[in-house]
Amino acid sequence: MSLRKVYLSPHTLTFLGTQGDPGRTLFSVIGVPLDSTSSFRSGTRFAPYSIRLMSQSLETMSLRTGIDVEDYAPYDEGNVSISHGNVDLSLRYVEAVCEDLVREGRLPILLGGEHTISVGSIRGIFKALGSDTCYLVLDAHADYRSEYLGFKLSHACTTRRVRELLGPSNVFIIGLRALSKDELRSLKVDGVRYVTSIDVLRLGAREVARRVNDFKSTCSRLYVSIDMDVFDPAYAPGVTTPEPEGLSPTLVFGVLSRVLDKSVVGIDVVEVSPPYDVGMITSALAAKVVLESIAYIVASGGAVTSHP
Ligand SMILES: [Mn+2]
Incomplete structure (x- = not known):
């Protein structure tokens, strides 16, 4: 039995309310309800459920690409069995599941947590494929x-831990606008590239995408982490x-439509807190992020084995 069967439990709801054909689509959705180190408005453990729920209300046609994501619906693997209170053990489960999926050539899409x-x-991706992976993170x-x-394994240390694994030149942050002066100093000393949210508003999506494409051209693979707080609270209050x-x-x-392509080996969408999500609009947007990301990757010829 593969390791991921041990660490995953099936979920009664599936993403988009369907179960993709794992032979046609290499996308695997996994829920990761880890909610242990949140220092403010906790509740992310409910997000895999609410994102799946809201995904069922979305139309699947992506107008930017002309791709109907229903034709490439991801296979929903269920949720990682989180050991609440034990971050280290929980992350080992996540690592094992991702390593297993990636070794099989699948593309994990994690719903945090x-x-x-x-x-x-x-x-997990490091173990399966090595360090030659660029980490693009969208985060305030x-x-x-x-x-x-x-704690070293904390939501407030994530990019630092990733940089220790992949190296500072393999990290790029979009939408930055909240950090301590020590963090700013460390980013500069390490030479980590970033564009602030103000930069994005000033430069526009095309120029930001050009910079990201320049960055990712130095790696064989791209991992994309989308913290939903990169959006303005007007769009993503929860x-x-x-x-x-x-x-x-x-x-x-x-930006994402110009950047995501067949080099993508993993995606996560994190930090939705449903108890604070008025009208569930943040969960709907998180589901839309997953839908559109799938469309951009399919449009570039990635992650599918056949077309309808
Ligand atoms: Mn954040």
Whole structure:
């Protein structure tokens, strides 16, 4: 039995309300309800459920690409069996599941959970494929602390942990606008590239995408982590740590549609906190992020074995 069967339990709801043909589509959705280190508005453990629920209300046609994602619906693998209170063990499950999926040539799409889950998935991809992976993170926060509240495995340290694995030149942050002066100093010392949310508003999606494509051309593979707080709280109120002056969905999709291609080996969508999600609009947007991302990758010729 493969390891991922041990660490996953099936979910009664599936993404899009269907079960994709795993022979045709290489996308695998996994829920990761890790919610252990949130320091403010916890509740991310409910997000895999609410994102799946809201996905069922969305139309699957992507107008930017002309791709109907229903034709390439992901296979929903269920949820990682999180050991609540034990982050280290939970991340080892995430790592094992991602390593297993990637070794089979599948493309994991993780529905968080808190941002810490990216450390598990990057470790799994690192083990399966090596270090030659670029990490693109969309986040209001730098998450670049060495430790936070005494923990190294914390949502506030995610990008720092990933940088330790992949190297600073393999990390790029979009939408940054919330960090300590020590984090800013460390980012500069390490030479980590970033564009602030103000930069994105000033430069526009096309120029930001050009910079990201320049960055990712140095790696064989791309992993994309989307912290939903990169969006302005007006669009995504239901997150653990909302931060004003964020991006619009149109700007974010404008960047992602020019950047995501067949080099993508993994995606996560994190930090939705359903108890604070008025009208479930943040969950709907998170589901839309997954839908559009699938469309961009399919449009570039990635992650599918046959067409309808
Ligand atoms: Mn964040």
